[in-house]
Amino acid sequence: MEAKVKSISDKIETLRRATAVASISGRPEVIRALMVGDTPKGNAIDVAKVAGIAAAKKTWDLIPYCHPLMLDQVQVSFEAHDTQIDVVATATATGKTGVEMEALTAVSVAALTLYDMAKAMDESMVIGGIRLQEKRGGKSDYNDRAPNNFRAAVIVTSDGTAAGVRQDKSGQLIQKHLEKYGIHNIRYTILPDDTDSIVHEMKGCVSEGVQLVLSTGGTGLSCRDVTVEAARQVIEREVPGIAETMRSYGQRRTPYAMLSRGIAGVADKTVIVTLPGSSRGVSESLDAIFPYILHAYPMMDGGGH
Known part of the structure; x- marks a missing residue:
């Protein structure tokens, strides 16, 4: 089957929101250094946050068949555990198609940025667990049904x-x-x-x-x-x-x-x-x-x- 961009001409604009998560794991001292900004390249969290937001805005450039979207907001946050940092990104837009790819791209690039900022300290760090956590908006949220015996x-x-x-x-x-x-x-x-x-x-x-x-x-x-x-x-x-x-x-x-x-x-x-x-x-x-x-x-x- 020939690959093609899916038409969204018949869709209506609705408020759409998606949250994605990813994780990066490494030695405890490296995780602490990332969270406090003590890496060879400086404040990793701030740089990773900006990188994630910028990536979300460029998703349609990176993923060939994604539609360009005017994003209303992108939020990127980080939660530290002993040997892991969870990256969470939420993308919001009012448009015809969902923003799950924008959220997934944001956490992916944010996690990659953390790796880049600390790879000199621990090249064995692992990025994983990239997944869509929640998606809202579009017809799937408005699944109104006709009553029984509808005429x-x-x-x-x-x-x-x-x-x-x-x-x-x-x-x-x-x-x-x-x-x-x-x-x-x-x-x-x-x-x-x-x-x-x-x-x-x-x-x-x-x-x-x-x-x-x-x-x-x-x-x-x-x-x-x-x-x-x-x-x-x-x-x-x-x-x-x-x-x-x-x-x-x-x-x-x-x-x-x-x-x-x-x-x-x-x-x-x-x-x-x-x-x-x-x-x-x-x-x-x-x-x-x-x-x-x-x-x-x-x-x-x-x-x-």
Whole structure:
């Protein structure tokens, strides 16, 4: 298989933190000399700390397929034992990918620096135990799940698709995306761009207890784009952050995302989201809000934020 840099284009930015550890072992007198700065090259701990921080910032230069990251903070600390010094580094960033490689690089270079500072005293020192201790951030930290017996509805609003002259792609894409999150009970409807028909279908979903309604189409500026107006007749409380998140995510990928009028909100305990009509707009919007939108259900049941 050909080696390649993994694309992170579809990821969202989250706060990410990783802690790594390493150790360097040697004779007790050498360990003491390192900790108090009494080595042939001077204050080893201070130099090793700076070296570790500098290395973390250069990780993408050293490891070929690491993505460049704007680090918010790197901390390097040292804990001495009789014959060993433990090196601990924590890297923090707000970005699309984790900072575990930065933390691992920091402890590796810090330990190497300690060895360099004291190798004239003990060439038998051993560096080891390099490992990731903790990693936080990204989708793995937000593993929201759909409640049991979850029901969803996909509403495709398009005159052409309803008339059979255009094939639906966006609705099918939504169904596949829902299935990735274990949602298989999906009601699928194709409607013309007609306000009354859309309102009737959405109200029917709410009355039948469908938990999530995702529509596609009718969020643009054409006189036939009426899905937003229809949804407003059904939604009892808007949730502006959902639509804001979709537009913000999309705008960073295409300059036309700002032209979507999509809204989102709640009617009873049904979450309604109006997605764009294009398959690209649908895909980007779903990447922006899933699985995080599923956190709405425990919130509505009183589970808090």
